[in-house]
Amino acid sequence: MSKLKEKKTPRGKLGKLERRQERAGWAFISTWLIGTLLFTFIPMCEAFYYIWFKIKVRRGLEFTYIGTGNLTQIWLEDPDFLQGLVTYVWQTILEVPIIVVFALIIAMMLNGKIKARGFFRLIFFLPVIIVSGPVMNMLVSEGAASIPALNTQAVVNAFDTFLPTSVAESLGSLFGNMIMILWYSGVQILIFLSALQKIDPGLYEAAKIDGGSQWECFWKITLPTIKPMILINAVYTVIFLSSNEQNELIVMIKTTMFSATAERGYGYATAMAWIYAIMVTLIVLLFFLLLGSKKDVYDRMVKKRLRAEKKERRLVKKIERRSARNVKKLEKARKKRKYHTYDGSGDY
Amino acid sequence: MKTHLTKEKIHRFLFGTKEKQGFLKQFVVYALLIAIGFIYLYPVINMFSTSMMNQNDLLDSSVKWIPSTFYIQNYIDAGRSMDFWRSFLKGIVIAGIPTVLSVASCMVAGYGFATFEFRGKKLMMALLLFSYILPSQVTMIPTYVLYSNLKMTGSLWAFIFPAALGNGLNAQIFVLIFYQFFRQVPRVLIEAAQIDGAGYFKSFVRIAIPSAGPAILTVFLFCFVWYWNESYLTELYVKGIASTNSFWNNLVIQLKDFNTTYSDRVSTGDAATSLSESVRMAATSLTILPLLIMYFFLQRHFVESIDRTGITGE
Numbered sequence: 227m228s229k230l231k232e233k234k235t236p237r238g239k240l241g242k243l244e245r246r247q248e249r250a251g252w253a254f255i256s257t258w259l260i261g262t263l264l265f266t267f268i269p270m271c272e273a274f275y276y277i278w279f280k281i282k283v284r285r286g287l288e289f290t291y292i293g294t295g296n297l298t299q300i301w302l303e304d305p306d307f308l309q310g311l312v313t314y315v316w317q318t319i320l321e322v323p324i325i326v327v328f329a330l331i332i333a334m335m336l337n338g339k340i341k342a343r344g345f346f347r348l349i350f351f352l353p354v355i356i357v358s359g360p361v362m363n364m365l366v367s368e369g370a371a372s373i374p375a376l377n378t379q380a381v382v383n384a385f386d387t388f389l390p391t392s393v394a395e396s397l398g399s400l401f402g403n404m405i406m407i408l409w410y411s412g413v414q415i416l417i418f419l420s421a422l423q424k425i426d427p428g429l430y431e432a433a434k435i436d437g438g439s440q441w442e443c444f445w446k447i448t449l450p451t452i453k454p455m456i457l458i459n460a461v462y463t464v465i466f467l468s469s470n471e472q473n474e475l476i477v478m479i480k481t482t483m484f485s486a487t488a489e490r491g492y493g494y495a496t497a498m499a500w501i502y503a504i505m506v507t508l509i510v511l512l513f514f515l516l517l518g519s520k521k522d523v524y525d526r527m528v529k530k531r532l533r534a535e536k537k538e539r540r541l542v543k544k545i546e547r548r549s550a551r552n553v554k555k556l557e558k559a560r561k562k563r564k565y566h567t568y569d570g571s572g573d574y
Numbered sequence: 575m576k577t578h579l580t581k582e583k584i585h586r587f588l589f590g591t592k593e594k595q596g597f598l599k600q601f602v603v604y605a606l607l608i609a610i611g612f613i614y615l616y617p618v619i620n621m622f623s624t625s626m627m628n629q630n631d632l633l634d635s636s637v638k639w640i641p642s643t644f645y646i647q648n649y650i651d652a653g654r655s656m657d658f659w660r661s662f663l664k665g666i667v668i669a670g671i672p673t674v675l676s677v678a679s680c681m682v683a684g685y686g687f688a689t690f691e692f693r694g695k696k697l698m699m700a701l702l703l704f705s706y707i708l709p710s711q712v713t714m715i716p717t718y719v720l721y722s723n724l725k726m727t728g729s730l731w732a733f734i735f736p737a738a739l740g741n742g743l744n745a746q747i748f749v750l751i752f753y754q755f756f757r758q759v760p761r762v763l764i765e766a767a768q769i770d771g772a773g774y775f776k777s778f779v780r781i782a783i784p785s786a787g788p789a790i791l792t793v794f795l796f797c798f799v800w801y802w803n804e805s806y807l808t809e810l811y812v813k814g815i816a817s818t819n820s821f822w823n824n825l826v827i828q829l830k831d832f833n834t835t836y837s838d839r840v841s842t843g844d845a846a847t848s849l850s851e852s853v854r855m856a857a858t859s860l861t862i863l864p865l866l867i868m869y870f871f872l873q874r875h876f877v878e879s880i881d882r883t884g885i886t887g888e
Binding site: 244247248250251252253254255257258259260261262264265266267268269270272273276332335336338340344346348349350351352353354355356357360361363364365404405408409461465468469471476477479480483492495496499500502503506507510 | 603604606607610611613614615616617618621679680682683685686687689690691692693695698701702705706707708709710711712713714715716717718719720735736738739740741745749774778799803805806810826827829830832854855857858861862865866868869873874
């Protein structure tokens with residue numbers, strides 16, 4: 227809208243074309259839009275409505291308004307869920323950096339001059355294909371998911387002495403499921419790899435000529451260039467971890483949904499889901515805040531300079547205005563002959 | 575030139591020069607890659623070797639990796655218990671039909687976002703991202719209620735409808751992939767087609783789709799694999815969690831219920847061996863075997879796909 231106004235195009239041929247384009251654009255996304263409204267937006271609002279009710283399934287749904295009953299019930303009577311939530315938050319916050327950093331390291335190694343790069347990529351991407359909830363559960367239950375030589379209990383005990391128990395436990399399970407965590411980094415490796423390959427090699431050459439070491443090149447060139455990808459990978463990892471069936475909470479929500487006891491049911495499960503969703507969103511926000519791209523240094527300097535210039539210009543204008551005013555005043559005064567300026571003639 | 579070893583040469587050989595990487599660094603990189611690669615493959619290798627063991631090998635602590643005989647009976651038992659061929663075909667149907675629809679609808683939406691300027695485009699993009707970040711658990715229960723009101727649970731319609739409307743599994747990612755891809759298609763091509771008299775739809779079908787081959791392949795593969803592996807939603811919607819005896823069982827769900835199914839069969843005297851970890855591992859490998867085979871045939875496309883579709887685009 228604003229763009230159209232800015233251009234101030236007369237409603238001639240161009241406007242028509244633009245209007246037609248607009249209609250075509252909406253037509254192309256309309257199926258998606260309907261789907262999103264139908265399967266995401268409306269259910270979301272409905273879910274918000276469900277929280278406040280106790281719902282019984284009896285030839286259709288029976289709603290009984292109970293206010294914040296579901297929420298207080300979770301808070302007071304469901305220690306499993308709350309405990310799981312705390313563990314989940316800690317686990318995710320700990321696992322995401324590990325996965326992202328690990329993926330970055332692997333991608334950097336694969337990006338170098340290496341023989342059989344295709345083979346290694348094949349291996350690192352394999353888990354993306356075969357990972358699914360039941361498969362993972364089977365592998366974990368047979369102990370194929372942990373590195374055998376790693377003593378988890380010792381790690382937990384060591385951390386337990388100076389950290390809260392929930393944190394120590396998350397750390398313990400982190401070490402226990404090390405392979406699984408590494409398995410989750412397939413897509414991230416690929417994203418980093420293709421980002422690394424898009425960096426202009428001229429940059430490295432220039433740095434090398436100026437005497438930069440590889441270490442400096444990494445911090446000054448590689449990292450700033452792929453910074454947006456780090457954010458994308460972090461968000462992807464959070465979403466993946468939270469909708470993965472290894473996650474106990476979402477299984478808990480599903481079992482609650484169909485639980486036979488009259489205490490729980492749809493309303494209660496919805497409240498759980500909302501709390502869970504808010505936690506996930508908070509974690510995503512946290513990573514946005516940590517990694518969100520601030521304007522880079524050059525942009526910042528330019529902005530600062532522009533601001534300074536604007537200020538200067540305003541000052542100049544102010545001075546000009548004042549001097550003009552003074553001149554006028556002087557003129558007036560001279561006309562009224564209140565005083566004379568010396569005109570060099572000699573007589574006053 | 576004489577080639578005797580001097581101190582400098584050794585140093586250069588080990589640590590390299592500015593132009594050439596040193597041996598030491600290369601060695602470290604290869605060692606790390608091989609070690610991590612082994613860790614990656616460890617569960618898979620472990621699974622296959624365990625699945626081949628018979629009872630004696632399992633108990634014998636001297637047998638660690640290579641079974642004394644290749645014992646296939648585990649696979650036969652597991653396959654029979656999982657009803658392998660039928661579940662396999664059902665799995666293809668469950669994953670295949672939504673995938674085709676999802677690819678088509680996501681492509682249309684991605685093209686719309688990439689090619690046209692319209693008011694509210696930014697808002698729509700924000701909605702797209704938002705619906706990706708929103709965990710599906712929030713919408714799960716009302717959606718389930720909706721489906722069961724429409725009598726769609728326990729049938730494939732529960733997957734077909736969202737997929738056809740561009741809201742299938744992870745559809746937001748696919749829309750974004752198509753969006754990125756179609757932005758790279760030169761505008762000139764499409765404009766030329768329009769000057770020659772093609773409408774918006776025709777230029778989409780004739781110009782954009784044929785040039786989108788790699789993106790379509792990528793999205794197709796990912797979508798198929800993700801639908802194939804999805805057990806949570808499949809169990810909830812397609813199988814119908816309430817019904818115990820449902821038609822739509824794919825391999826992943828069979829694997830999930832494997833323990834109970836198998837012990838039922840043992841108690842009725844149907845299976846030859848009792849439930850052991852090798853049978854379970856055999857079932858697991860049967861579940862992932864189709865995907866593994868597909869992966870080895872199509873791996874080039876999988877691995878190169880993200881480069882080409884520009885998921886990391888500007």
